[in-house]
Amino acid sequence: MSKAKSLLGRTAVALSTAAIATLALAGLAGPAQAESPILGTVALTPISGSVQDNPFVTAATTSAACPTGFGENAALKVGPPGGPYSPLARIGGLADYDQAPFTLEANRSLATALGGAPADGTYEVAISCSGATGAAPKDFSTLITVAGGTWAVKNAASTSTRLTAKPGLFAVKGQRVTLTAKVRPDAAGSVEFFAGSTSIGTASVTDGKAVFATTALPKGLLQLTATFTPEDPRRYAASASQICYLVIG
Structure with missing residues (x-):
């Protein structure tokens, strides 16, 4: 009986230690906001x-x-x-x-x-x-x-941003619309998307493009804008692109 209790005790300690380690790792691996290397210029x-x-x-x-x-x-x-x-x-x-x-x-x-x-x-x-x-x-x-x-x-290198939407030209209100902003040259940073003057979302640039999907575009003829903000504004300049888009419903 004492051996069984001892074995159970050791097992409980091992499981508790593993659980604590798992929780600690989960806390460390939680989502984190990547910080820009500099505050500005x-x-x-x-x-x-x-x-x-x-x-x-x-x-x-x-x-x-x-x-x-x-x-x-x-x-x-x-x-x-x-x-x-x-x-x-x-x-x-x-x-x-x-x-x-x-x-x-x-x-x-x-x-x-x-x-x-x-x-x-x-x-x-x-x-x-x-x-x-x-x-x-x-x-x-x-x-x-x-x-x-x-x-x-040393002047920052210029960039260009090209915004496209899928489906193209128009969508029905509530339909999923995917916005893609291609940034050249391929510089690290993020793109903020706007419908008129209202920000509708932000996406990081990966492999030269930022992709954002939404079903919440308002009805009407919209001016959609993608604004690229470089991670390092010393090396790359910001840029933007606009398209007209129609949402019917």
Whole structure:
């Protein structure tokens, strides 16, 4: 009897451990929102110059505010894409960088920040947002190209988006309509679909296209729009496509 109880006890412990592990794995494997590698871009003034110009730029302006809770400090920095970075100015400490887009000014040259005249190539100018929580900073950034002692902002490559619908031209109210947006070149990002000014859904770009299906298009002659937002706006520009579509009923 004691052996049977011991065996049952060991079995129960093993099953409990397996159940806990399964639940833990399920929690880890749950759906997660992929985070963009950067928060947005940094507009530089001027957009080109010498690596010896001091200051490097008179204004570096974020495309949006820092995320809520990350507005305590802001730092302007430069380095190879992905880092490591060197400071281009003292850390800003106004503590309100999460309220609106903002501007920082460099207080040294690009050459000074990088410890000497930089080699030709691509560099990243970034503004980091940080808070009092100790969480990892979040960055806005843009890319610059250095060549022969001068630098210039590296413009994002243009993209094109082409929207099609199936069935084509028209559908009956309540019928399933599949919208496909083809993005060229094949850049990572997402496409938001609109009927008029109303957003009806978003889909990720996979293999150069984003697909969204709906049965909720309203009745009438609609202007359908697909707007592509790149995952990395430093490298690729946004684009959009529109078609007219009729829903009868």
